[in-house]
Amino acid sequence: MNVTIKDIAKIANVSYSTVSKALNNSPLVKPTTKEKIMTIANELGYQPNFAAQRLVSNRTNIIGLIWPTIDRVVLSTLVTEINKKIEKTHYSMILSVEPIPKSLETFKRFQVDGIIYFDESFENEIPEMDLPLVIYGVQDPYHVHPVVDPNHAKSMFLAVNHLKNLGHKRIAYIGDLNTEDPRQVNKFNGYLKAMNDLQLPLNEQDHIDTGGLNWNHGYDGVKKLFQSNTLPTAIISGSYDISEGILRRVKEEQMDVPNDISIVSYDNVPQMEKMEVPLTSVGVSLSYLAKKITNKIIEHIEKPDSPSAKENILLQPIITERDSCKPLNETTKPTF
Amino acid sequence: MNVTIKDIAKIANVSYSTVSKALNNSPLVKPTTKEKIMTIANELGYQPNFAAQRLVSNRTNIIGLIWPTIDRVVLSTLVTEINKKIEKTHYSMILSVEPIPKSLETFKRFQVDGIIYFDESFENEIPEMDLPLVIYGVQDPYHVHPVVDPNHAKSMFLAVNHLKNLGHKRIAYIGDLNTEDPRQVNKFNGYLKAMNDLQLPLNEQDHIDTGGLNWNHGYDGVKKLFQSNTLPTAIISGSYDISEGILRRVKEEQMDVPNDISIVSYDNVPQMEKMEVPLTSVGVSLSYLAKKITNKIIEHIEKPDSPSAKENILLQPIITERDSCKPLNETTKPTF
DNA sequence: TTGAAAGCGCTACCAC
DNA sequence: GTGGTAGCGCTTTCAA
Numbered sequence: 001m002n003v004t005i006k007d008i009a010k011i012a013n014v015s016y017s018t019v020s021k022a023l024n025n026s027p028l029v030k031p032t033t034k035e036k037i038m039t040i041a042n043e044l045g046y047q048p049n050f051a052a053q054r055l056v057s058n059r060t061n062i063i064g065l066i067w068p069t070i071d072r073v074v075l076s077t078l079v080t081e082i083n084k085k086i087e088k089t090h091y092s093m094i095l096s097v098e099p100i101p102k103s104l105e106t107f108k109r110f111q112v113d114g115i116i117y118f119d120e121s122f123e124n125e126i127p128e129m130d131l132p133l134v135i136y137g138v139q140d141p142y143h144v145h146p147v148v149d150p151n152h153a154k155s156m157f158l159a160v161n162h163l164k165n166l167g168h169k170r171i172a173y174i175g176d177l178n179t180e181d182p183r184q185v186n187k188f189n190g191y192l193k194a195m196n197d198l199q200l201p202l203n204e205q206d207h208i209d210t211g212g213l214n215w216n217h218g219y220d221g222v223k224k225l226f227q228s229n230t231l232p233t234a235i236i237s238g239s240y241d242i243s244e245g246i247l248r249r250v251k252e253e254q255m256d257v258p259n260d261i262s263i264v265s266y267d268n269v270p271q272m273e274k275m276e277v278p279l280t281s282v283g284v285s286l287s288y289l290a291k292k293i294t295n296k297i298i299e300h301i302e303k304p305d306s307p308s309a310k311e312n313i314l315l316q317p318i319i320t321e322r323d324s325c326k327p328l329n330e331t332t333k334p335t336f
Numbered sequence: 337m338n339v340t341i342k343d344i345a346k347i348a349n350v351s352y353s354t355v356s357k358a359l360n361n362s363p364l365v366k367p368t369t370k371e372k373i374m375t376i377a378n379e380l381g382y383q384p385n386f387a388a389q390r391l392v393s394n395r396t397n398i399i400g401l402i403w404p405t406i407d408r409v410v411l412s413t414l415v416t417e418i419n420k421k422i423e424k425t426h427y428s429m430i431l432s433v434e435p436i437p438k439s440l441e442t443f444k445r446f447q448v449d450g451i452i453y454f455d456e457s458f459e460n461e462i463p464e465m466d467l468p469l470v471i472y473g474v475q476d477p478y479h480v481h482p483v484v485d486p487n488h489a490k491s492m493f494l495a496v497n498h499l500k501n502l503g504h505k506r507i508a509y510i511g512d513l514n515t516e517d518p519r520q521v522n523k524f525n526g527y528l529k530a531m532n533d534l535q536l537p538l539n540e541q542d543h544i545d546t547g548g549l550n551w552n553h554g555y556d557g558v559k560k561l562f563q564s565n566t567l568p569t570a571i572i573s574g575s576y577d578i579s580e581g582i583l584r585r586v587k588e589e590q591m592d593v594p595n596d597i598s599i600v601s602y603d604n605v606p607q608m609e610k611m612e613v614p615l616t617s618v619g620v621s622l623s624y625l626a627k628k629i630t631n632k633i634i635e636h637i638e639k640p641d642s643p644s645a646k647e648n649i650l651l652q653p654i655i656t657e658r659d660s661c662k663p664l665n666e667t668t669k670p671t672f
Numbered sequence: 673t674t675g676a677a678a679g680c681g682c683t684a685c686c687a688c
Numbered sequence: 689g690t691g692g693t694a695g696c697g698c699t700t701t702c703a704a
Contacts (some may be wrong), residue, residue: 030673049696051697116657243688248552353683387682
């Protein structure tokens with residue numbers, strides 16, 4: 001049988017309610033008794049009964065995260081990062097890999113205190129609920145839950161601006177231009193707007209629709225791009241995986257990054273460092289993103305009536321410079 | 337406030353213990369009352385309080401799965417599959433993305449009934465515990481917990497045998513020959529043994545160590561393989577991701593699958609169907625594997641004293657034929 | 673500063 | 689068949 005507070009009480013020769021208080025670090029208990037109780041609890045290897053705590057407090061201290069169906073490096077890294085942040089609080093995190101409605105049901109059953117949901121499309125509008133819920137995705141007037149938005153447009157501005165400062169003018173975009181996914185739409189529109197705002201030329205043939213987000217889509221994207229007679233001097237890539245393919249294909253085309261062509265990738269993840277050519281990337285730092293998401297859901301749980309609890313958050317992306325960009329000088333011309 | 341059995345009891349005009357029995361489908365309740373109670377419960381949207389159930393029954397009906405840190409399509413598909421199986425029982429599944437010791441701790445806190453652990457290396461030997469635990473990995477005398485083993489050697493035999501029956505003699509192996517990972521070792525040794533048993537010639541230069549399990553490792557593996565003067569007529573690939581790279585590179589070498597070269601891949605996953613060339617693959621069917629793992633852990637939980645509960649299971653892999661293999665006839669010679 | 677006791681929602685046992 | 693009730697382990701008043 002497991003150790004309970006009653007066992008501890010018996011040994012410490014106090015009532016079990018005192019033990020409970022001591023264990024919860026209540027100021028109502030004399031420091032000496034508190035210490036005595038703590039010691040005994042440790043010796044006995046006491047572990048509080050979670051179910052009992054939940055039953056009486058009506059709170060679980062669990063945050064549920066609905067795991068996106070798609071497996072992509074960036075997301076799994078983000079989940080790990082969020083988990084780290086949550087561990088630092090008094091909450092725990094559990095994952096559900098079921099589809100949204102099922103996940104919601106499971107989490108209700110578990111009586112989680114709050115839910116984090118990675119929104120990957122407009123398809124699954126989540127109805128208003130009694131449970132605090134935070135969406136990681138794109139802001140949208142239809143969402144009834146607060147959204148943490150990575151601000152794709154701003155990221156793209158940073159990317160374009162960085163390249164412009166290096167002297168680049170023809171900057172291509174390779175990404176999934178599929179209009180179903182608001183994140184992809186935002187990235188591309190952000191790129192277009194930045195190019196426009198910064199008065200850079202827009203060329204139809206420099207906008208490559210990969211039709212997907214995997215490495216092979218990036219690979220094929222470069223092929224398509226390189227069919228032009230003249231080449232851009234820089235590429236902005238829509239995602240980590242796409243960049244993998246871009247890098248691979250560019251190399252096969254006997255071109256060097258960054259000497260022949262500069263690349264900035266979306267998805268500011270540490271993995272960029274380990275690529276064949278460490279890529280300069282834009283996006284919200286994963287750690288910052290994880291922190292914001294975590295704070296948001298906890299605020300939502302603990303201060304549901306605070307006005308800011310329901311506000312959306314538009315994050316501040318940053319650019320992380322690595323080895324994939326080079327100033328454009330007149331002597332460096334792309335080869336064919 | 338949530339609906340409790342007391343609320344239902346009041347409306348149904350019975351005692352709340354009767355309600356409890358009815359809700360648990362006890363034969364001790366008259367069908368008519370049972371039905372009445374059920375109806376009321378539904379109308380009120382009654383949801384049993386999980387914590388209370390757990391508290392009194394001392395069981396959680398939760399199975400914890402320690403999610404491997406590495407993100408690979410096959411594993412995430414397997415997790416999804418296991419989840420499906422578990423959903424069909426009265427258990428639920430939660431995932432932990434923390435490192436082993438932390439995960440174990442979390443799961444103990446949750447008082448899960450059992451744990452599934454994906455073993456990816458020999459590094460983390462799990463100590464004997466009070467909790468039922470099942471390992472998915474390679475059998476090994478050091479494991480103190482039952483293991484579900486996909487039987488890599490048998491898979492490789494199926495692959496080699498299939499190719500032999502099609503007339504192939506020179507069959508290359510591209511995979512991670514890293515000796516740290518018992519699964520990779522088993523695959524390669526299985527291949528060697530099968531080649532030997534089936535009296536096929538073994539060529540050093542046909543054994544490609546990719547040094548990793550990602551697509552690019554397969555890609556580079558083919559490059560290395562094709563440096564030989566003469567080429568094999570078939571390739572066995574060590575994993576799904578490796579196959580992606582193999583396919584890509586083979587195509588770039590202007591060779592056609594299966595006309596110029598046949599491929600059999602390890603990892604019998606549905607995704608093989610959707611590849612550029614649907615790959616014939618060997619391995620345990622994911623659904624079967626998921627079922628076995630699920631059954632094993634549940635058996636372990638519910639009949640801990642049954643002699644079979646602690647037995648390892650060596651699974652039966654199968655070959656799934658798709659479009660990547662062709663009989664070898666004398667006129668078809670690999671090009672250079 | 674400590675203890676007694678109520679009660680969270682439920683299951684299981686025993687009595688009727 | 690049904691109802692009464694103890695008790696799972698804990699937190700939280702309230703009283704001492």
